[in-house]
Amino acid sequence: MPVVTAFLVAAFLFITGSMLGWVTEVLFRRIFTAKKWINPGFLTGPYLPLYGFGIAGLFAISFLPIFTGYAWLDAIIIIAIMGVTMTLIEYLAGLIFIKGMKIKLWDYSNRWGNIQGIICPLFSFFWLVVSAFYYFVIRLYVIDAVVWFVEHIEFSFVVGLFLGIFLVDLGHSLNISAKIRAFAKNHNIVVHFEKLKETVKDKAETLDKKKASFIFPFKSNRNLNENLASYKEENYPEKET
Numbered sequence: 001m002p003v004v005t006a007f008l009v010a011a012f013l014f015i016t017g018s019m020l021g022w023v024t025e026v027l028f029r030r031i032f033t034a035k036k037w038i039n040p041g042f043l044t045g046p047y048l049p050l051y052g053f054g055i056a057g058l059f060a061i062s063f064l065p066i067f068t069g070y071a072w073l074d075a076i077i078i079i080a081i082m083g084v085t086m087t088l089i090e091y092l093a094g095l096i097f098i099k100g101m102k103i104k105l106w107d108y109s110n111r112w113g114n115i116q117g118i119i120c121p122l123f124s125f126f127w128l129v130v131s132a133f134y135y136f137v138i139r140l141y142v143i144d145a146v147v148w149f150v151e152h153i154e155f156s157f158v159v160g161l162f163l164g165i166f167l168v169d170l171g172h173s174l175n176i177s178a179k180i181r182a183f184a185k186n187h188n189i190v191v192h193f194e195k196l197k198e199t200v201k202d203k204a205e206t207l208d209k210k211k212a213s214f215i216f217p218f219k220s221n222r223n224l225n226e227n228l229a230s231y232k233e234e235n236y237p238e239k240e241t
Contacts, residue, residue, distance in 0.1 A: 005150060005153070008149075008153065008156045009146055009149065010056050011156075011159045011162075012145075012146070012149050012155075013055050013056040013059055013142075014049070014052035014053065014056055015163075016052075016055065016145070017052040017056065018047035018048055018051055018052035019046055019047050021047075021051020021052070021055075022040065022046045022047050022048045022051070024051075026038070026039070026040060034194075038194065038197065038198075038214075038217075039197075039214055039217055040194070042097070042103075042105055042173055042177070042193065043169050043170065043173050044169050044172065044173060044215060044216060045165065045169045047166065049093075050089060050090065053089055054089055055134075057082075057086070057089065058134050058135075059142055059143075059146070061078060061082050061085060062082075062134075062135060066078060075135060075136075079128065079131045079132050080128070082127075082128075082131035082134070082135070083124065083128035083131045086130065086131065087123075087124045090118065090119055090127070091115070091118050091119045094106065094117075094118035094119070098116070098118070100181075101180070101181045102184035102185055102189070102190050102191060103181070103190070103191050103193050104117070104191065104192045105193050105194075107192060108122075111123070176218060176224065179224050179228075180196070180224070183228045183232075187236070189232060189235075191231065192235070195231065196227070196231045197217040199227055199231040200212065200217060200218055200220050200222075200227045203220065203222060203227060203230055204219075204220045204221070207222070208221045208222070
């Protein structure tokens with residue numbers, strides 16, 4: 001496969017996985033955890049890069065030349081590699097944000113066997129389940145989708161449009177993160193991203209008397225530093241300003 005085509009296929013898988021992952025996380029939070037509608041993740045738009053990289057990785061791993069002579073053993077090995085890869089992606093993403101940006105996008109600190117609150121055995125098991133589901137249920141559909149995309153390469157215009165919007169969103173989100181990082185570094189704390197969103201939402205609805213935005217969670221009459229100060233007061237009351 002030509003390099004340009006391979007890049008476009010990877011971008012297509014990244015888009016698909018990112019958007020499906022975002023929908024999954026929104027529903028998961030609404031039904032099981034937060035019990036309310038929350039725009040998850042670091043970016044503003046309806047996509048989560050972790051899942052985009054994940055599905056691109058699962059697609060590539062499914063073609064690994066593993067032949068033990070037993071189909072069931074081949075499947076177990078591939079699924080195990082997929083699960084480990086997804087856990088590694090999750091760990092690296094979490095570590096980059098915590099160490100580099102002083103931001104915690106998720107927190108497994110209360111889960112048994114967790115490592116730095118970034119990964120834990122329970123969610124590694126979930127990644128194995130997701131990997132098995134991909135391998136046995138949707139792998140062939142993903143391959144069919146990629147074949148369709150290659151045969152209709154003009155669709156790459158949509159891919160390019162998405163990536164353009166994604167990059168603008170990334171720039172906007174990095175700007176917000178730089179401000180969060182500066183505040184967190186100055187006060188020697190790590191900011192839990194979703195708790196900060198909840199703080200902004202609560203303050204907007206309590207003080208501004210206006211419904212918080214689902215798509216733009218940091219939209220508020222108060223500036224970001226004011227919301228960060230409120231977040232710190234609620235979550236790190238022992239820290240001196």
